[in-house]
Amino acid sequence: MSNLVIRKVAVLGAGVMGAQIAAHLINAKVPVMLFDLAAKEGDANGIVNKALAGLKKLSPAPFGNAAHGAFIQAANYETDLAKLGECDLVIEAIAERMDWKHALYAKVAPHLAPHAIFASNTSGLSITELSNGFSDELKKRFCGVHFFNPPRYMHLVELIPTATTDAQTLDDLETFATTTLGKGVVRAKDTPNFIxxxxxxxxxxxxxxxxxxxxxxxxxxxxxxxxxxxxxxxxxxxxxxxxxxxxxxxxxxxxxxxxxxxxxxxxxxxxxxxxxxxxxxxxxxxxxxxxxxxxxxxxxxxxxxxxxxxxxxxxxxxxxxxxxxxxxxxxxxxxxxxxxxxxxxxxxxxxxxxxxxxxxxxxxxxxxxxxxxxxxxxxxxxxxxxxxxxxxxxxxxxxxxxxxxxxxxxxxxxxxxxxxxxxxxxxxxxxxxxxxxxxxxPRSALAVYARQAFPASLVGEQAADPKTAGVTVFEDDSIRLWHQNDGILIASFKSKMNTVGPGVLAGLQQAVALAEQDFKGLVIWQTGSLSGGPFSAGADLQAAMPLFMKGGAAAVEPFVAEFQNTAMRIKYAQVPVVAAMAGLALGGGCEIPMHCAARVAHLETYIGLVELGVGLVPAGGGLKEAALRAAQAGGAYGFTNLTEFIKPWFQNVAMAKVSKSARDAQSLGFLAETDTVVFNIHELLHVAKGQAVALADAGYRPPLAAANISAAGPSVQATLQSIIANMRDGGFISAYDGELATRVANILTAGGVEAGTPVDEAWLLKLERKNFLEALSHPKTQERIMGMLSTGKPVRN
Incomplete structure (x- = not known):
């Protein structure tokens, strides 16, 4: 057995499907050349470049990070055919005309690498007829690979062999499509329109x-x-x-x-x-x-x-x-x-x-x-x-x-x-x-499917239910702690939208203690992610509001403090804690992963600190982590003025920005560039557990306590205040949004102490609690919270 190594892919045809297939390959960090006809005037690659520019305007967005479009290499059939020899996979995606496809095949076939897989993205033409005229050797490496529109979001890929397609070619392509591109693959027979x-x-x-x-x-x-x-x-x-x-x-x-x-x-x-x-x-x-x-x-x-x-x-x-x-x-x-x-x-x-x-x-x-x-x-x-x-x-x-x-x-x-x-x-x-x-x-025996502990199931199969599978260590109404006899403890929330309330916090603290005692590591993974559910929609406001109504802000402070304590318990756990993220990860659902040793995120993970939308200030350690990371980044470059390191975090929070994908979350800072992005949702748990094992086997130790965080200081806060004024005057935020943003600026800059003053995490957490509770006491915040709880929509006041 040999591995299929895909170093580069060529996509032939820069139409709607071809360009979007290229975009999804770049999402997966697969180098791509996108071919089309040479333009009659100007830049020979003008047709491709126009198509790539058009991708940035499409909704839903083909790119996980629009900036990555720059990595797609434009090419044309007149001057660049020799470059096809660099490609391990060539996907044809031109118009559904048999004669046009045959004409293109005659042009490109002599330039294909002798090992390259050649595939057509046809939606219904005969794959066997398309292969007419090929050499016997190329016929072995030719098949249909039918993506559905839009390729980033549609899970299905159909593989269609001919009678002469080599079995290994199909197995290799299925493995690549499943893991690298995150697809669900079915094999169709070569009949009109396939399955x-x-x-x-x-x-x-x-x-x-x-x-x-x-x-x-x-x-x-x-x-x-x-x-x-x-x-x-x-x-x-x-x-x-x-x-x-x-x-x-x-x-x-x-x-x-x-x-x-x-x-x-x-x-x-x-x-x-x-x-x-x-x-x-x-x-x-x-x-x-x-x-x-x-x-x-x-x-x-x-x-x-x-x-x-x-x-x-x-x-x-x-x-x-x-x-x-x-x-x-x-x-x-x-x-x-x-x-x-x-x-x-x-x-x-x-x-x-x-x-x-x-x-x-x-x-x-x-x-x-x-x-x-x-x-x-x-x-x-x-x-x-x-x-x-x-x-x-x-x-x-x-x-x-x-x-x-x-x-x-x-x-x-x-x-x-x-x-x-x-x-x-x-x-x-x-x-x-x-x-x-x-x-x-039975199901396919390909090795790639062994990575899926809970593959997509069908009525009648009697498949394992992730809500009850494995060995339960602890379970209540808020959380389930369980394992699969492999040394990794799993924590799965059971609350609505996986919100974080007192029960989840207590369960996470217990999970860390159990993991330190009996396991190599801990993974936080939600069973609902397999069907598109959230990682966590944040703190449980419905649980906190009765406390506030009964005893005011002082009654809520223990809950906020316990949230922070739990985040810190996760950060300084003696075993690695890995967040396996998918779907929405908002507010507290973002802050918990920020404190983990590592994060593994499905491509379709949408992350943000969005508390300002309900009139609150993040207080689960997220701003503390932002200030710490900004200080560390500035220090690494020898900067004493932290403006350019603090400002992106401030803008993300002040505008309640949510990433458009896990790739986008990396550019925003919610995920680190070293965090793993998984494309197949059914492999998320496997990869997260693997990360936890790898960290443990490498002798994992938690980070040393950050006691000398360099404060950004009043000058940086003044810069942030000017940004607030501009956003308010431009109508991008309301006056009360400006007040809340001022609180965020105060926390990020360490509360008015002089620039360069060393502060610790406890100081920043205290600022978070103070500003959170003061905002909670404001009537406008209470209007926003009640509006959100009653209608599910943000209130602008």
């Missing part, structure tokens, strides 16, 4: 057909098929508008052109309404009109009967909304039996997809797992279609589908395949069903 687009686009066609049959408007259908079904909020027609109706029509046409003998072929022609919109240039969001059109502040919806846009806002009837909240078996039964067009529509689209995946499983995928993950990760469904079927009662649902087929209600007359009756679900503890193997196929 996700094949099933996902069929589901959209089924929605369109059944909506027309039951006379439902586009806005009502979107309300029925979005969040209420556990799917993307953009649902069906809004999703089509966002994707682009021309793109949607192209993908549908691929199915229509290439699946003439399919049992569902009658559904594949581009729907009349979609075709009409494309013909008149109404392409969705990018053209300003599609199924929806924004007029002023109002979103209007197309009336297909008249071709006019009318006031929208149609929603599911209340009875249907209630049905959709029921358990799966009851939900499908009620939808099927309820004589209401919305209920009948919903049952129909469930039935149509169940029918489709049963018939096509063997031809498009190796097993049911790949279909469910492809739809979950590529189309944003909380549950794959086989999972829904199984959860609702496999045999009962199969009988209902068969009855509808016999009654002529289905979109195809083809009966369910025989394998459906031979099993009691698509997923089991043994694996997922594969018709070709006539049995259940």
């Amino acid at each position: 996700a687009n094949r099933v996902g686009v069929f589901s959209i066609l089924a929605v369109m057909a059944e909506a027309e049959k039951f006379g439902l408007s586009f806005d009502v259908v979107d309300d029925l098929t979005g969040a209420k079904l556990g799917r993307a909020k953009s649902a069906t027609f809004r999703t089509a508008d966002v994707v682009g109706l021309d793109t949607m029509a192209h993908v549908i046409k691929t199915m229509d052109d290439n699946l003439k003998d399919d049992p569902f072929a009658s559904v594949y022609p581009v729907p009349t309404v979609l075709k009409g919109l494309v013909e008149k240039g109404a392409l969705g969001q990018k053209s300003g009109a599609g199924f929806y059109k924004k007029e002023g502040k109002e979103i209007k919806v197309l009336n297909p009967a008249t071709g006019e846009y009318v006031t929208g806002g149609g929603t599911a009837d209340e009875i249907i909304a209630r049905i959709l909240k029921r358990p799966a078996a009851e939900r499908l039964k009620l939808l099927r039996e309820t004589d209401h067009p919305q209920a009948q529509f919903l049952w129909a689209i469930f039935r149509d997809v169940f029918h489709y995946i049963a018939l096509h499983l063997e031809s498009i995928a190796d097993n049911a797992r790949d279909i469910d993950f492809a739809i979950r990760w590529g189309f944003g469904w909380n549950e794959g279609p086989f999972e829904t079927w199984q959860a609702a009662g496999w045999k009962q649902v199969a009988d209902w589908v068969s009855e509808d087929i016999a009654a002529g209600k289905a979109l195809s007359t083809a009966p369910l395949p025989t394998w459906v009756a031979e099993v009691d679900g698509a997923h089991s503890a043994a694996g997922s069903y594969s018709p070709a193997n006539k049995g259940f196929t």
Whole structure:
């Protein structure tokens, strides 16, 4: 066995997908060359440079740190083809034209390194046909690698081999995509539109057909098929508008052109309404009109009967909304039996997809797992279609589908395949069903998946639950302390949004004590991170407010002091404490990791000291750490004036700035450049534990107590005051925001003592407590806190 070493990647095509794939590779610190045609005038790389400039304007942002775009190397096909020989992986991502791709392949193939993997990002063209004309050796290294848009955020990557693709090539590419790029990989067969687009686009066609049959408007259908079904909020027609109706029509046409003998072929022609919109240039969001059109502040919806846009806002009837909240078996039964067009529509689209995946499983995928993950990760469904079927009662649902087929209600007359009756679900503890193997196929045995203690699970698999797995050492309503028999203690919060209240603080102190006694290290990891939950939304304001209401600020001081004590206990623990971060890490949820020996953060971690938004001042040691780090950084360069080291921290806190990613958090200082950024959420715990073990094995000792922190002094505070005045006068902050920012400046500069005066951490923590409690006593702060608790939105006063 040999390792695949990816030193550099080339992406061919600087269009929407190619440029964003390049951006995500740079997020992962993989050197990239982005190719396109040579510009006819000016800079030969003008097309690529324009595309790279455009990336910075996109939302959601393709870059974890926009400044890293400078590391993408622009190239063109006229002067730079020889540089392809430097690349270990070449990804083609040009327009979906077979002839264009073949012409490009003929141009680049002679310049590929003899070991390089060559892959196409096609969304549906035949990989085998694309490889026609290749040498036998290149065919072994060629496959499809289909990213979903936007590549940074969409978890799915489909790998599509040909009959001649080398198995090691696929294994290597799957490993690289999984760990380095953080993707969920499924292997698809070389059939039109592969798995996700094949099933996902069929589901959209089924929605369109059944909506027309039951006379439902586009806005009502979107309300029925979005969040209420556990799917993307953009649902069906809004999703089509966002994707682009021309793109949607192209993908549908691929199915229509290439699946003439399919049992569902009658559904594949581009729907009349979609075709009409494309013909008149109404392409969705990018053209300003599609199924929806924004007029002023109002979103209007197309009336297909008249071709006019009318006031929208149609929603599911209340009875249907209630049905959709029921358990799966009851939900499908009620939808099927309820004589209401919305209920009948919903049952129909469930039935149509169940029918489709049963018939096509063997031809498009190796097993049911790949279909469910492809739809979950590529189309944003909380549950794959086989999972829904199984959860609702496999045999009962199969009988209902068969009855509808016999009654002529289905979109195809083809009966369910025989394998459906031979099993009691698509997923089991043994694996997922594969018709070709006539049995259940286990998970991939690739070594990369051994890093995932809790891989994405499926209904019926009986997978380990991270909330109960391992050996519990201590558990109460606030926290669980547990381990996996590997010498590392894990602390997982149980509070809402993983907020930090007295119970969590007590649990963390106990965790440190237990770790020092019996373990190599401690990792703080939240089980909810696997499903997008926060690391911690900060201090538990709801727990603190009753104390304040009863005894004023003095009653809250013990809680603040205990928060600081816990942070310091973590910092000076005799074993390494590692924070495994993902999702929101705000306020106290940022301050706890700042005191850890190390931090391991998933790329999508959003970190900030945001207390000013609720009228408070950070008081969990975050400003103390900022002042300490600024003094250390200035001292390292021999500076006595700390203005330029304090100012970034001040601006971050005064503007309640939250990082846009873990990479951005490194540039803001919330994470150190030496902290590890993980791209696959399922590997976060593994990597964090590995960090703790490595530190322990290296003879970890906590930092020496910082007793000589050089105070920034009054002159720096005066500079910060001028920044406050400018922000206030410019309307960026309110007058009260200015008062709070002044408190932040006071803490960061050590409370007015002369510049260079040595202070210790206790002094800075005392300043934090003092300013926090004084702010808490202010009526405007109380208005902000109550507003946040009652509405969840910040109050500007």
